[in-house]
Amino acid sequence: MNSNEAYQKHYVAVIGGSVAGSEAASMLAENGFRVVVFDMNRLPYGKIEDGLPNWHINLRNRQIQEIDKKLNHPNIRFVPLTKVGETINFSELVNDWGFSAVIMANGAWKDRHLPIANIDKFLDKELIYQNAFINWFNHKHEKNYKGKKYTIRSKNLVIGGGLSSIDVVKAIMIELVKNKLKQQNIDVDIFALEKYGIPKILAQYNLNFDDLNIDKVKLVYRRTARDMPLKSPKDGSLKSIEAAKTVSEKILTRYVEKFLFDFIPLSVPVNFTEKEGKLTGVIFQKVTLENGKIKPIEDAFFEIETEMLVSSIGSVPEKIEGLPYQYTSLKMRDDADYHVFGYDNVFAIGNAITGKGNIIESKKHGKQMTEVIIDKHLTDDAFEKWLIAYNTQLKNDVHQQIEGIIREISASEIQPEAIIKGILDKTDAIHTKIGYSTYIDWVTENIPVRLEEILKK
Ligand SMILES: Cc1cc2nc3c(=O)[nH]c(=O)nc-3n(C[C@H](O)[C@H](O)[C@H](O)COP(=O)(O)OP(=O)(O)OC[C@H]3O[C@@H](n4cnc5c(N)ncnc54)[C@H](O)[C@@H]3O)c2cc1C
Structure with missing residues (x-):
């Protein structure tokens, strides 16, 4: 005692x-x-x-x-x-x-399950859930780290739509840029990249993002930037809600400028493609919003190729x-x-x-x-x-x-x-x-x- x-x-x-x-x-x-x-x-x-x-x-x-x-x-x-x-x-x-x-x-x-039938067969290979991903990101430098180990690939896709999904996108973009710079004998740590953003750091070395030959991470969200819960409304009034939506949109734009990822709104995942047992892409369907409700658009499908898909659609x-x-x-x-x-x-x-x-x-x-x-x-x-x-x-x-x-x-x-x-x-x-x-x-x-x-x- x-x-x-x-x-x-x-x-x-x-x-x-x-x-x-x-x-x-x-x-x-x-x-x-x-x-x-x-x-x-x-x-x-x-x-x-x-x-x-x-x-x-x-x-x-x-x-x-x-x-x-x-x-x-x-x-x-x-x-x-x-x-x-x-x-x-x-x-x-x-x-x-x-x-x-x-x-x-x-x-x-517990990560919410990504609603694509059979997608979990790629779990911890090409499909990673957010909680495990951030745990790895935070602790991978530790000598006795015993958790799951991941390798960031070239074509990365994130599905989600909140601050956590933006953190995932940032983490991937930062790792990609850091690793590319290292190949050119430039040592920049993740803290500097996160603080100043990718364009400013590259400018210090007279580099353009295009010179690095990096595929931008794609963040796919089922609603629009205005609907992202990046800023909470002060109260339940329409005015506060609209003001919060405008701020959320600005925050997202700022993140896109600073971390150079692609934002793809109004799309929901419906299926995947695979080759030799590996996930190769996710099929999305375009949607519209009608009175706040998501409505799929008929025959409006598109594929995003991926080697690493991180699902960041919330935790329960x-x-x-x-x-x-x-x-x-x-x-x-x-x-x-x-x-x-x-x-x-x-x-x-x-x-x-x-x-x-x-x-x-x-x-x-x-x-x-x-x-x-x-x-x-x-x-x-x-x-x-x-x-x-x-x-x-x-x-x-x-x-x-x-x-x-x-x-x-x-x-x-x-x-x-x-x-x-x-x-x-x-x-x-x-x-x-x-x-x-x-x-x-x-x-x-x-x-x-x-x-x-x-x-x-
Ligand atoms: C990627 C990401 C980024 C975030 N960024 C921010 C941010 O910038 N700013 C911000 O304010 N918030 C942020 N958050 C949210 C914030 O971290 C959480 O809202 C907050 O920490 C939740 O606190 P909690 O005590 O309710 O839960 P937790 O912090 O989840 O604590 C739960 C505790 O319970 C323990 N536990 C769970 N199950 C059991 C069990 N069965 N038996 C015994 N123990 C158990 C866990 O080990 C843990 O210690 C972020 C979250 C994520 C995932």
């Missing part, structure tokens, strides 16, 4: 330690609750570590520091390398461990057995969209709910919903109700111990000693197995070497 863990209110579990999870854990801890934060990865930084492309040096460092500050709290036990749904069964966690509440802050890690929460889902999203109660359907004490915050959002939105949602959870669902009365229900469903010896002391315990707002011991023993066992001692030691030992540090040497 961590020696500085203060014995205060009852134990709550938070699944996922990143932006939303660390916000929830810190608020709970500050309010006297004891929290176990489970994360499937070594580090609790989620999409900050593996989603944001690594050129966001300052943003990433700032967010990591914030997460560390929040999770390094005496009331919080961080339990890494523990995937709920795999390492720990979700039903056991909710029903047997004895947490008075479980907050899902597990983000959205990974399904966990035992949780209810409606299509790809967690099923929430009608009256409370943070409260998971069918459970009294399971909640969800951040990207885990919609799969969409950004850092600010995840943080804000984590904060607002945790406030509500504390005020409405972690009160003394709610705790007593939970304790009675928990006790009733127990069929083991813990039942006997709880029976007599339930009133006394609910007044002091802590789980019975047997439950606390169970939580501490189980999490201690995981800590011992993985060699975890303290939060700060763990994250310091496990933080990967950064590309910017390597380049400085």
Whole structure:
């Protein structure tokens, strides 16, 4: 057990330690609750570590520091390398461990399936999904990188339409230019290319883009540049929506000028071509928009040849057995969209709910919903109700111990000693197995070497 863990209110579990999870854990801890934060990865930084492309040096460092500050709290036990749904069964966690509440802050890690029949036969060969692609891009320089390995080819195609798909396009264009310049003994790092853009960097060496003989990456989107969610409207008014659309179009134009890719709007993928078992192209159908709805144009098909297709059409929460889902999203109660359907004490915050959002939105949602959870669902009365229900469903010896002391315990707002011991023993066992001692030691030992540090040497 961590020696500085203060014995205060009852134990709550938070699944996922990143932006939303660390916000929830810190608020709970500050309010006297004891929290176990489970994360499937070594580090609790989620999409900050593996989603944001690594050129966001300052943003990433700032967010990591914030997460560390929040999770390094005496009331919080961080339990890494523990995937709920795999390492720990979700039903056991909710029903047997004895947490008075479980907050899902597990983000959205499953790429939406590219809707072309049989396309997945090319998976991780000519077809790559965005989450795996950015993970590779961010970590490929690490000596002990053990993830999937990709090679950027000459003809690259990206299907998508949000900031993440633009990040993918940028990453590919930057790699292509960097590699071509290297062949001419010019060393330019990705940070300079991202900051100044390709034309400015080439101008420094009196080069034109055409001299490099690079095929521009093609970004295909089913709507128009104005429809890209690059700028959120201030409010729901028509004026704000139109203003946001105009800004989105300008942002896209600016990216095209800076990173020299081709943008192809109003087209949806319908089929593919292949040769000798390799993907060689994607067939698209042109569409129009009628009252915001996509309408395919008859007989308007075209093919884009490709050697590497990255699908970047969004992420959804990974399904966990035992949780209810409606299509790809967690099923929430009608009256409370943070409260998971069918459970009294399971909640969800951040990207885990919609799969969409950004850092600010995840943080804000984590904060607002945790406030509500504390005020409405972690009160003394709610705790007593939970304790009675928990006790009733127990069929083991813990039942006997709880029976007599339930009133006394609910007044002091802590789980019975047997439950606390169970939580501490189980999490201690995981800590011992993985060699975890303290939060700060763990994250310091496990933080990967950064590309910017390597380049400085
Ligand atoms: C390519 C890309 C670029 C982006 N660029 C920006 C940007 O420029 N600015 C911006 O504001 N936002 C950006 N975002 C979005 C932003 O990164 C996310 O919205 C935000 O980090 C989500 O925070 P979260 O805590 O809700 O989820 P995540 O960061 O996804 O955290 C979820 C955590 O849960 C853990 N977890 C998942 N499943 C389990 C499980 N079963 N058991 C235990 N642990 C689990 C994960 O390991 C992770 O630590 C970008 C995203 C992507 C993909």
